[in-house]
Amino acid sequence: MKSLKDILYGVGLKAVTGTTAKLVNQICFDSRTVSIDDVFVAISGTQSNGHDYIGKAIASGANAIVCEQMPADLINEVTYLEVEDSKKALAIMASNFYENPSKNLKLIGVTGTNGKTTVSTLLYQLFKKAGFKVGLLSTIRIMVDEKEYDTKHTTPDALSINYYLSLMSEEGVEYCFMEASSHGIDQKRTEGLVFAGAIFTNLSHDHLDYHKTFADYRDAKKALFDYLPKTAFALSNMDDKNGLVMLQNTKARKFTYALKSYADYRAQILENQFSGQLLKIDNNELWTKLIGNFNAYNVLAIYATADLLGLDKIETLKLLSELENVSGRFQYYISKNRITAIVDYAHTPDALKNVLETISALRTGNENVITVVGCGGDRDKSKRPVMGHIATSLSNKVIFTSDNPRTEQPGVIISEMEAGVEPQNSAKVLAIENRKQAIKTACQLADAQDIILLAGKGHETYQETNGNRTDFDDFKIIKQALEDLKK
Template sequence: MMLLKDILYGVSLSAVSGSTNIMVNEVHFDSRKVEMDDVFVAVRGTITDGHEYISKAVESGAIAVICEEFPELMVNGVTYLKVDNSNSALAVIASNFYENPSKNLKLVGVTGTNGKTTVTTLLYDLFTKAGYKVGLLSTIRVMIHDKQYPATHTTPDVLSINKYLSQMNEEGVEFCFMEVSSHGIHQKRTEGLHFAGAIFTNLSHDHLDYHKTFAEYRDTKKKLFDDLPKSAFCLSNVDDKNGLVMLQNTKSKKLTYALKSYADYRGQILEKQFDGQLLKIDENEIWTKLIGDFNAYNLLAIYATACELGLDKIEILRLISELETVDGRFQYFISKDKIKAIVDYAHTPDALKNVLITINALRTGNENVITVVGCGGDRDKSKRPVMGHIASEMSDQAIFTSDNPRSEPPMDIIKEMENGVEPQNTKKILSIEDRGQAIKAACKLAASNDIILVAGKGHETYQETKGVRTDFDDYKELQKALESLNK
């Protein structure tokens, strides 16, 4: 238990009704979790407004309520505190409640449209190989040293973040690498955290269903860097046209990385093959199992970050050479018929384009590229025709299918993808609603040495339709379909 006034340190209060000199048990923003002597923070969400559940929280035993508007009925014995922004208040309260755990380790945030999961996961792997106790907060999983927890969001809620960081303190974790989404920044989930550094990977078309304009999406990402303390470092990809924008207002140490431009950390791709690529970093040549220009950028960001965090440069390069592909990120195998099968998380136009550029750069020209791809339901609709255009333009055969249609009819989504297909590419297109059948069709169309790309889901192991999740793993489905051809 803690004193209410202690967990309010740093919170700007506009009105107070009741005493702050009381002991509180837990902090919640979900009224269903509130028990006796807890604090309830009423947060305005995209679907529900926590202010509508204040009375329910009080009935469940809340001893204090933090809100943007006082309710009409205020119960005696309950402390009500008014703030301008409940999300910001919750972020500060969460850090205080867990005794500001981010200050006791080096926390590095990674943001950008693509590459967040790869960069954070590989940094976790590299620092673990280097002998440190490391934490990871990513889309795929949460790691506290060697203990794994399931991930639910790219950026967890602020209470979960600080709870995980507190557990990391208990485990003696020295470094933590965290994916930071634009949603998380906009909803103030990163406020109250003390970052030792932040990385910008790239920015392209995504989440415009949420942010409405690209400028708003960009400026939301930028806020992570604007808020960094002077003691932190900011590492930005300046080959991306928004790379320098991220550095404009930060007080932190400004650092850049690039493959094509002048930068503090520069890299070069010397050789590409399907089983890896030869890179030149800091005048040293290094062979890596990760392929593609996008992975060259990811590895350069990892190298620069490890350097800034004090690791030996030659040791970093040695460890990079040992790193394996992240689940669902250009994860591939070769079938008995010598068909190259690739699964990738590419679910944005830029990511899909980058993967297909990589594949087309590695092919000899005598094989076909068959792409299976869909677009998520209840998400940014404007990218659907763009995805359809890229898949049909850059593949020999494209199969449009379902990818978490959620509440939308799958064929409506597929038709919007078809709208982006140029007339000369219409004969390349097949539309198959069932994702499993689409993968099987791709395998039947493939001949020896052909390349199949199944894009969009990557590490996800489910398909979400009308609120129901069913088991579905692209990698396993692809393996099963190719194996069945040999029976």
Template sequence: MKLLKDILYGVRLKDVTGSTAIEVGQVHFDSRKVAGNDLFVAVKGGTVDGHTFIEKVIEAGAIAIVCEEIPKKLHDNVTYVQVDNSKNALAVIASNFHDNPSKNLKLIGVTGTNGKTTVSTLLYDLFKKAGYKVGLISTIKIMVDNQRHDTTHTTPDPMTINHYLSLMAEEGVEFCFMEVSSHGLDQQRTAGLHFKGAIFTNLSHDHLDYHKDFSTYRDTKKRLFDDLERSAFALSNADDKNGLFMLQNTRAKKYTYALKTFADYKAQIMERQFDGQLLKVDENDLWTKLIGDFNAYNVLAIYATAHILGLEKIEILRLLSELETVDGRFQYFISKQRITAIVDYAHTPDALKNVLDSIHALRTGNENVITVVGCGGERDKSKRPVMGHIASELSNKAIFT
């Protein structure tokens, strides 16, 4: 049980009707989960408005409501808290309810169109190999040190995020690496979190069904860096045309990485093979099992982050050489007939082009490249013809599902 006034700390309040000196059992934004003595946060979603369920949750036993619009019918035994933005309020409340767990570990956010899963997952793997207790919140899974939990969203809802961060803090986790999507930032899911650092991978065509235009998509990503505290760090890909833009207004310590331009952390591709590639990183040789130019950027981002967080460069290089490819990210298989199959998430035009360009850089010239690709779901339809063109141009055969 938590006092309502305590979990409202830091929430921008417009009006309060009733007492905040009451004890709340649980916090919910899903009306179906509400029970006696709970707090319900009415959130306006894309298809459903939580405000329409206020009467229902009061009947179920809710004793406090956080909402943007105070209902006309009020109950004497219920406290109503009016806010400007319920999504923001939910995130701050979720953090307070779980005793602000992000303050008790080093939370590092990873954002960008491509590379988030690879960078965050391999940072988790690297720090585990280095002997630390580590957490991971990614598209594929949530890890509380060695305990695996399934996930359905790149950036989960605020209650889920803080629940797992709380478990991590209880387990003594020192570092947590978290994918931060543009949807999550726009919907305020990360509000109330205290990031010790943020990494920008790259930016290209994606989610324009949601954000409507590229500048809005870009500016949404930038929020992660704008909100960092002075004690945090901001690491950005200087080869990406939006890399320096991400750092413009941050208060955090700025770092850059690049293969082509001047940067704090530099790398060069020396040799490419199907079982890995040789990189020159800060004048040291590194053999990595991660294939493709795009993965050279991912490896460099991991290297830079680990160094910023205090690991020795030689130790980082040793650990990087041991890391395996992330499932579904340029994961290759060779059949008995010597046919090479490559599985990659490649859900954007840029990602698909990167994968096919990497294959062409490795092939001897005699192989047929057969690409099987789809852009299903009710997502950004504008990228479908672009990806179709890329697959057709860079493949001997293209199959569209």
């Protein structure tokens, strides 16, 4: 049990009815999880409004309610706390409830459209190899040093974040690397956290179904830097036109990295091939297994972060050379028929363009590139024709298929992708709604030396249709399909 007064510390209260001198069992924002003596925080969500479930929460035993608007009927035994923003209040309360665990370790946030998972995951791996106890909060997994937990969101809810940070604190974790999505920042899930640093990777077209405008999307990312303390560092990609924007209002120490521009940390690509690439960083050559220009940026961001956190530069370069690629990020397999399959999470126009341009740079010129790609349902529709245009412009053959259609019809999504195909590229296109069949067809179309790109789902091991998730792993499916080929 925790003191309600204590967990409200730092929460701006507009009105209070009832006493705060009481104990609460836990904090809930889902009325279905409420039990005796819990505090229920009513959140105005995109699909439902928690204020509609205050009565249900009280009936389940809640003894305190946090809300943005007081209910018409108040119950004497219940404490009601009116706030300006329930999401912000929840995050601050969550930090207080778990005794502000982010203060006990060095928490580094990674934000941007692409590269968040690679940078945060490889920082986790590098610091583990350097001998530290490390935590990770990412799209793919949550790690409390050696122990792994499942994850469903890029940035977990505020209660989950602080719960895992508290586990890390108990385990003596020194560093935690955390993906900070625009949704998570905008929904105040990172409020109340104390960051030791933040990294900006890049910004391109994504999530405009949620943010509505690119400026809103950019500013959500920027908010992470705006609230950094003076003791933190802010590391930004100077080759991205929004790199300086991220640093405009931050109180943190400012640092930059780039391949093309003047910056505090710079790298040069000396060689690039399927087995990896040779980089020059700080006048030292580094061979890394991570492929492509976009990964050169990721490697440089990791190197800069390690330096800012005090690791020896030469030791960092050595450890970087040992790192393996992240699951579903330019993950490749070469079949016995000498067909190369690449699985990548590229689900934005910029990410798809980067991957296809990387493949193009690695080609000898005789191979065909066959791209299998779809777009997620119930997500930003404006990027669909752009994705269709990019795929057909940079590939020899393209199969439009399902990604995670969710509640939309796959055929409708595909037709919206086809709208971006220029007339001269229309002959390259096949449309196969069934993703497994699309993958098999790509394998049948491929000859020796050809390259198949499966874009969009990457590390995901499921396909979501009408609220149901079924097992689906791009890498396993294409590997089996290639092994079954009789060529």
